[in-house]
Every structure is written in C-alpha cells, then in structure tokens.
Amino acid sequence: METFAALAHGMAVAVQPMNLLYALIGVFLGTAVGVLPGIGPALTVALLLPVTYKLDPGGSLIMFAGIYYGGMYGGSTTAILINTPGESASMATALEGNKMAKAGRGGPALATSAIGSFVAGTIATIGLAFLAPWLVDFAVRFGPEDYFALMCVAFVTVSATFGDSPIRGLTSLFIGLTLGLIGIDKLTGQARLAFGMPELLDGVEVTTLAVGLFAVGEALYVASRRHHAEEKIEPVRGSLWMTKQDWMRSWKPWLRGTMFGFPIGALPAGGAEIPTFLSYSTEKRLSKHPEEFGKGAIEGVAGPEAANNASAAGTLVPLLTLGLPTSATAAMMLAGFQQYGLNPGPLLFAERPDLVWGLIASLFIANVMLLILNLPLVGLWVRLLAIPQPWLYAGILVFATMGTIAAKPSVVELSMLAAFGVLGFLMRRFDFPIAPVVVGLILGPIAESQLRRALAISLGDPIVLLQSPMSATLLGIALIALVAPFVLKGLGRFRASED
Amino acid sequence: MMPFHARLFGAVVALTLAATAPALSQQLELKIMAPAAPGGGWDQTARAMQQALVAAKIARSVQVTNVAGAGGSIGIAQFVNGAKGDGNQMMVNGFVMVGALAMNKSPVTLEQVTPIARLTEEIQVIVVPANSPLKTAQDLATAVKADIAKVTFAGGSAGGVDHVMAALFAGTIGADAKKINYIPFSGGGESLAAILGGKVTAGISGLSEYEGQIKSGKLRALGVTSEKRIAGIDIPTFKEQGIDLVLANWRSVVAPPGITPEQRKTLSETVEKMVKSDAWKDILKQKGWDDAYLSGDAFADFLKKETTRVTDVLKSVGLVKS
Numbered sequence: 001m002e003t004f005a006a007l008a009h010g011m012a013v014a015v016q017p018m019n020l021l022y023a024l025i026g027v028f029l030g031t032a033v034g035v036l037p038g039i040g041p042a043l044t045v046a047l048l049l050p051v052t053y054k055l056d057p058g059g060s061l062i063m064f065a066g067i068y069y070g071g072m073y074g075g076s077t078t079a080i081l082i083n084t085p086g087e088s089a090s091m092a093t094a095l096e097g098n099k100m101a102k103a104g105r106g107g108p109a110l111a112t113s114a115i116g117s118f119v120a121g122t123i124a125t126i127g128l129a130f131l132a133p134w135l136v137d138f139a140v141r142f143g144p145e146d147y148f149a150l151m152c153v154a155f156v157t158v159s160a161t162f163g164d165s166p167i168r169g170l171t172s173l174f175i176g177l178t179l180g181l182i183g184i185d186k187l188t189g190q191a192r193l194a195f196g197m198p199e200l201l202d203g204v205e206v207t208t209l210a211v212g213l214f215a216v217g218e219a220l221y222v223a224s225r226r227h228h229a230e231e232k233i234e235p236v237r238g239s240l241w242m243t244k245q246d247w248m249r250s251w252k253p254w255l256r257g258t259m260f261g262f263p264i265g266a267l268p269a270g271g272a273e274i275p276t277f278l279s280y281s282t283e284k285r286l287s288k289h290p291e292e293f294g295k296g297a298i299e300g301v302a303g304p305e306a307a308n309n310a311s312a313a314g315t316l317v318p319l320l321t322l323g324l325p326t327s328a329t330a331a332m333m334l335a336g337f338q339q340y341g342l343n344p345g346p347l348l349f350a351e352r353p354d355l356v357w358g359l360i361a362s363l364f365i366a367n368v369m370l371l372i373l374n375l376p377l378v379g380l381w382v383r384l385l386a387i388p389q390p391w392l393y394a395g396i397l398v399f400a401t402m403g404t405i406a407a408k409p410s411v412v413e414l415s416m417l418a419a420f421g422v423l424g425f426l427m428r429r430f431d432f433p434i435a436p437v438v439v440g441l442i443l444g445p446i447a448e449s450q451l452r453r454a455l456a457i458s459l460g461d462p463i464v465l466l467q468s469p470m471s472a473t474l475l476g477i478a479l480i481a482l483v484a485p486f487v488l489k490g491l492g493r494f495r496a497s498e499d
Numbered sequence: 500m501m502p503f504h505a506r507l508f509g510a511v512v513a514l515t516l517a518a519t520a521p522a523l524s525q526q527l528e529l530k531i532m533a534p535a536a537p538g539g540g541w542d543q544t545a546r547a548m549q550q551a552l553v554a555a556k557i558a559r560s561v562q563v564t565n566v567a568g569a570g571g572s573i574g575i576a577q578f579v580n581g582a583k584g585d586g587n588q589m590m591v592n593g594f595v596m597v598g599a600l601a602m603n604k605s606p607v608t609l610e611q612v613t614p615i616a617r618l619t620e621e622i623q624v625i626v627v628p629a630n631s632p633l634k635t636a637q638d639l640a641t642a643v644k645a646d647i648a649k650v651t652f653a654g655g656s657a658g659g660v661d662h663v664m665a666a667l668f669a670g671t672i673g674a675d676a677k678k679i680n681y682i683p684f685s686g687g688g689e690s691l692a693a694i695l696g697g698k699v700t701a702g703i704s705g706l707s708e709y710e711g712q713i714k715s716g717k718l719r720a721l722g723v724t725s726e727k728r729i730a731g732i733d734i735p736t737f738k739e740q741g742i743d744l745v746l747a748n749w750r751s752v753v754a755p756p757g758i759t760p761e762q763r764k765t766l767s768e769t770v771e772k773m774v775k776s777d778a779w780k781d782i783l784k785q786k787g788w789d790d791a792y793l794s795g796d797a798f799a800d801f802l803k804k805e806t807t808r809v810t811d812v813l814k815s816v817g818l819v820k821s
Contacts, residue, residue: 139692140692143693143698144693144698184569184603187657187682188657189656189657189658190602191603198568198569198572198603199568201568201573202573268691268692318692322691322712408567449685453682453693456680457699459648459649
C-alpha cells in the first residue's frame with residue numbers, strides 16, 4: 001500500500017502544469033528523433049543536457065523520460081511505412097509492418113503499434129513501480145552463463161522462424177555472425193578482421209547494416225523489377241482503423257510482448273532487440289494464421305512493438321534502483337541525474353521519493369500523450385504511401401544515407417551502406433531472409449563475450465553452463481526448440497506410413 | 500559533418516546559451532571534440548567545459564562534437580589531421596586513450612597533439628560483495644598470491660584504467676601480472692551486476708561509480724588509489740595498507756598540432772580562467788570529480804610519464820606486443 005501512496009504523491013507532482021508541458025515537449029521531440037534513423041534519443045538528451053541545467057530536476061528528468069518513450073514510438077513509424085527501422089529495436093516491426101503497409105493496411109499496422117506500445121508501456125510502468133526491487137535482485141543474479149544461454153534460445157528461434165527453410169535462415173545468421181566478428185575483441189582488446197582500417201575497429205554499426213539491407217536493398221530490388229510487373233501499392237484498402245478482428249488478433253501479442261520486453265529490458269545486458277525477436281518468433285508459432293507471416297500479419301507488428309516499449313520501461317529498473325545505465329539513453333539520463341547532484345541507486349528512493357515517483361508517474365502521462373499524439377497522425381502517415389514509387393524510393397535512399405552519416409560521418413560508413421544494400425538486393429533476389437543477418441550481428445558478439453566471461457570465471461570449466469538453474473533451463477529450451485521440429489516431422493512421417 | 504537537423508538543433512542550443520551571456524563576453528568561438536559517444540566520461544567533460552566556459556562568460560560560444568570509436572583512436576586521428584593549426588579547437592582525452600592508442604597500433608600518437616592542461620581525476624577503488632570473506636587489501640593480496648587464476652577481477656574495457664590497475668596491483672604485491680584473471684565488461688553497469696551477484700571475486704572501478712553501493716552496504720571497499728586518505732570518505736588507501744598502488748583516472752584537454760605559441764597561450768589562459776571559475780567548481784562538485792589542474796610543461800611531462808607507465812603495464816600483461 002505504501003507504493004500506492006507514493007505513486008499518488010508522484011502523480012500530484014507530475015500533473016503540475018509545468019511538468020505536463022515538459023512531458024509534452026519530451027514526447028514530441030522523442031517521436032521526431034525516433035522517426036529519423038541515426039539520430040537516437042541518446043544524442044537528443046545529450047544536446048539538451050546543458051539547456052536543462054537551469055530547470056528544476058523533476059521537470060527535466062520528466063522531459064528526458066518523454067524523449068525516451070517517444071523515441072521508441074517514432075522508430076516504428078518509418079519501419080512500417082518505408083521499411084527503414086529508426087533503430088534496431090524496431091527491426092522486427094519492419095518485417096510484417098511494411099508488408100501490411102504495402103497491402104493497404106498501414107493504418108491498422110500503425111494503430112496496433114501505437115496502442116500496443118501504450119498497453120505495454122503502461123503495464124511495464126506498473127511493473128516498474130511495483131516489481132522494481134524484486135526484479136533487480138533477479139537481474140543482478142543473471143550471470144554471464146545465463147546470458148549466453150538466453151542468446152542460444154534467441155539464435156535457435158530466430159533461424160527457425162525466418163525464411164522458408166532452416167538452411168537459408170542459418171546461412172543468413174552466419175553471415176551476420178561473421179560481420180559480428182569485425183572489430184576490437186572485447187576481452188583481449190585485439191583487432192579482428194579490421195584489415196588495418198581504423199573505422200572498422202568498433203565493428204559494423206547495427207543501424208548501417210539494417211538500413212542497408214532493408215531500405216537500400218529494397219529500393220534496388222524494386223528498381224530491378226520495374227520493367228517486369230509493377231507492384232501496386234495501395235495507400236488504404238479497407239478500413240484505416242483496426243477492425244474487430246484486428247483487435248482480437250492484437251491483444252494477446254501485446255500482453256506476451258510485454259512479458260518478454262519488461263524482464264529482459266531490466267537485465268543489465270538485456271537490450272531491446274532480443275525481446276522483439278523472441279516475441280516475433282513466438283507470435284509466428286502461436287498464430288492461427290501462420291501463412292500470413294511474411295505477407296503482413298498483424299500479430300507480427302503488435303508483439304514486437306509491445307516488447308520494445310516494455311523493454312524501455314525495463315531499462316529504468318536497474319537505472320533507478322542501482323544506478324546502472326544499461327542503454328545509451330539511460331546513460332545520458334544518469335548524467336542528467338548527476339547534473340543535479342543526485343546519484344541514482346539504492347538510496348535515491350529513500351532520499352528523493354518525490355523525484356523518483358514523479359518520474360514514474362510522468363511515464364504514465366507520457367504514454368497517454370504519445371497515444372493522443374500518434375493516433376491522429378496515422379491517417380497522415382499512410383498518405384506517404386500514395387507518393388509515386390520512384391519518388392518514394394528516391395526519398396528513402398536520401399533518408400537512409402542521411403541517417404547513416406548522422407550516426408557516423410565517414411566515407412567508409414557510406415561505402416558499407418552501399419555494400420550492404422547490394423547484399424540485401426542479392427539476398428532478396430535469391431530468397432534468403434535478411435533479418436537473421438542483423439540478429440547475428442547484434443547477438444553474436446554478446447553471446448561470444450558472455451561465453452568467454454563465463455569460462456574465464458569458471459577457469460575454463462564448461463560445466464558452469466549447466467550449474468546455474470537459469471542457464472540449464474534456457475539451454476534445455478534451446479535444445480528442444482532445435483530438435484522438436486525434426487522429431488515432429490519424423491513422427492508425422494511415421495504416422496503417415498502407418499496409414 | 501553533423502546531420503542537418505542535429506546541426507540546426509545544436510545551433511538552437513548554442514543560441515539559447517549565447518543569449519544568456521552579456522555582450523561584453525569575449526569573442527572566442529571554441530570547438531571541443533569529445534572522441535567518444537555521448538554519455539561517457541569524455542563527453543561529459545567536454546559538455547561540462549562548454550557549460551562552464553559559457554556560464555563564466557569566458558567564451559562566446561562553445562560547440563561540442565562527438566567522434567566515437569576505438570577508445571578515442573578515431574577521434575584523435577581526425578583531430579590531428581583535420582584541425583591542424585586551428586587555434587579554436589580542443590579535444591578532451593584521458594588515461595584510457597593512452598592504452599587504446601598503443602593497443603590499436605594507432606599511427607597517430609599523443610606526442611603529436613599540443614598539451615594544454617590536465618583537468619580532473621577520479622580515484623579508483625577495489626570492491627568486494629558485502630558477504631565476501633575478504634576484509635582488507637592485504638586479504639586480497641594473500642588470495643592473489645595463493646592462486647592468481649582463481650581471483651577474478653571485473654572491470655571496464657580491456658586495456659582501460661581498471662585493467663591496468665589490476666595488473667599494477669598484482670605486480671606491486673609480487674605476483675605475476677601476466678596471469679591475472681581480469682574479466683572486461685562493457686560499462687560499469689554490467690560489471691556491477693557481476694560483482695553484486697557474486698560471480699567474481701572483486702571489482703575495480705572509479706570511486707564515484709560505486710559510491711552509492713558502498714554507502715548502502717552492498718559492496719565493501721578494500722582500498723582506494725589516492726596518495727592520502729580523502730576527507731569525508733572512510734576508505735583506507737592501498738598505500739596505508741602497505742601496497743604501493745597510486746593511480747588516478749585523469750582527463751585532460753589538448754590542442755591540435757601546429758598551432759602558434761600565441762594560440763597555445765590563449766587556449767591555456769582560457770582553460771585556466773575556466774578552471775578558476777565558480778561555474779567549473781560547481782560542476783566538479785556535482786559530478787564528484789576531483790580538481791587535478793596541471794598545465795604547461797608540467798602537464799606535458801606528466802603525459803609523457805603516464806604514456807610510458809601504461810604502455811609498460813600493457814606490455815607486461817601481453818596486450819601490447821613489443
């Protein structure tokens with residue numbers, strides 16, 4: 001009950017007109033930068049820090065939280081409309097969302113993503129308010145071996161989910177894993193596959209790869225098909241809004257996505273990508289319309305979008321309770337706290353409850369504002385698709401290039417974007433799924449460092465992977481997911497031969 | 500080049516800041532590069548300088564640019580080549596860059612830049628979880644001497660200040676620094692989780708990062724690397740426990756190569772004025788950074804000595820091949 005009283009007090013702080021205004025500015029800026037690839041919420045907060053120095057701490061932190069949530073909303077808009085994920089967390093959204101948009105169902109796709117984000121953000125914020133102390137205990141006990149096991153689950157589900165055959169999925173995954181090897185090895189500090197180019201020392205930027213494969217590859221593919229049959233894009237077919245059936249198919253993925261996103265987001269090395277892909281795989285498996293996946297299934301938008309917003313709330317758990325920033329934006333928010341001489345951590349809840357609970361309460365408010373801000377825009381956004389194809393794709397290319405230069409201003413980066421564009425075109429042409437490449441690039445290096453850390457701690461004894469109950473369970477799940485399809489296929493053949 | 504909107508945004512920010520300064524302020528327009536992504540220590544230092552220089556009306560405008568990558572190797576290369584002879588540009592750097600340049604075999608070295616001043620330093624600490632049997636730095640030393648591989652240290656990136664400190668600790672107590680079991684984590688967040696979760700024996704980090712955990716009793720500090728005990732902090736130094744381990748994670752600011760002595764003098768005076776301003780002192784207090792101002796030849800000398808010391812340590816642990 002103490003939590004309720006504290007939250008009510010926080011609400012009273014958050015609804016002060018000035019704080020409402022800060023929240024509004026925050027969500028507006030956040031949505032704007034989320035739409036632009038390359039300019040993330042972290043950079044925005046960094047630029048705003050010196051400006052907010054003179055404001056009161058509560059107000060500016062509320063604004064930063066608004067930017068953070070807004071960024072998560074905005075990233076999905078470009079993913080759905082023009083297949084250009086604003087950040088890696090909205091990549092899974094692009095898979096089905098863009099197909100829906102092309103089939104004239106961009107309206108429902110944007111709506112389910114906005115409402116799903118709202119539902120997930122709200123549930124996860126409630127989780128943040130009530131479960132934070134307990135969850136952080138769990139998160140801290142998650143060791144390197146457990147992370148490695150979690151990555152194994154992700155690898156198996158992802159390569160099995162995407163594409164028509166596991167072999168094609170695995171091929172794509174390994175391209176990604178190879179790209180993930182480029183750069184400085186985190187554990188020994190030595191450069192690998194950098195070929196003496198300093199720009200490669202930090203590895204391949206995820207957004208460069210994703211934008212190259214998705215947006216540039218797509219533009220090239222469309223251009224190559226122009227003289228065959230022109231693909232018709234209808235801006236709107238059927239209802240602009242979600243139908244009853246859309247609602248029925250969306251609410252469960254929203255909830256499941258939240259269940260993935262919040263706890264994994266709360267893990268210090270969890271991130272937003274793993275839950276979105278786990279959610280996508282789960283929805284594909286559980287869907288009553290698996291045949292629609294790859295052609296625009298609404299579940300494939302609803303789940304990952306919910307997961308990505310829930311993970312944003314999850315990130316605040318270690319930040320507020322331990323002072324652990326687990327994402328670039330969280331690190332900037334930590335700097336924001338420190339600017340006022342506040343140190344997030346176990347003592348902050350006790351020392352400045354008004355601030356912590358004001359922030360949590362304003363997250364609820366930010367969520368409502370984002371929904372109000374985004375839903376009316378749906379109609380406007382889908383008009384974008386009415387632009388003639390050559391213009392649209394030319395625009396996408398400009399946009400993609402601009403975003404890449406924004407993230408890393410260098411010729412090498414641009415050349416990589418072009419090379420990945422060609423790779424994306426070839427993969428599409430020969431029917432290889434492109435999402436596993438990006439998954440490999442993101443998760444490969446994490447899996448590698450965590451495995452090596454686990455082994456360094458255990459002095460090279462691999463049994464450590466099975467000693468932790470969490471790790472043993474996760475590895476078991478991965479094994480079942482890997483073997484089950486083959487066993488079921490075998491059983492099916494067995495039964496068939498009996499008939 | 501920054502993207503158009505970011506530039507526009509930066510301009511708006513700069514304008515708002517400039518508007519608060521009266522017309523009498525100097526006409527100095529500075530550019531400070533943080534050779535890292537937004538959020539890290541160098542970026543915060545650059546932005547703190549921006550804040551203090553403008554608030555104290557020492558400069559008319561200050562623009563901060565971020566060039567991330569490879570522990571500052573990318574940033575310094577761009578700085579040395581692109582800003583040559585420009586007396587209005589500075590770059591933030593620090594301890595970690597020394598090691599990063601050596602490990603990445605960077606063609607550009609710190610000898611090429613023009614040293615201006617050391618600004619801040621942060622004391623390092625070794626911590627153990629509250630339930631650890633190790634109570635003092637000597638306990639840890641005994642454990643390391645007994646079986647060095649079994650003592651796992653968690654800290655920041657390979658070759659960074661935490662890693663160098665682990666190697667120095669082992670070397671100082673007479674163990675073989677080459678055999679230390681140091682586990683690098685990306686950022687203090689992840690390593691803190693590993694320490695709190697009891698996955699590793701000890702953790703190494705800047706004091707401010709773990710101060711909250713130490714005060715709340717979740718971590719026990721075994722020792723700090725300062726020369727003398729710091730007022731208000733109840734942690735013994737390594738030195739008073741008989742281990743000669745003195746080290747600080749310093750941050751400094753440098754100018755491009757090829758600037759004239761006058762330009763160097765202007766920049767040095769600007770930084771000196773900033774360090775003495777109340778605005779800067781306030782920022783140091785907020786961030787928990789210690790003032791470590793050192794300028795002129797003394798700083799150039801210090802930079803040279805630290806480079807030798809760090810490179811030697813990295814060679815001893817095999818991160819830099821000689």
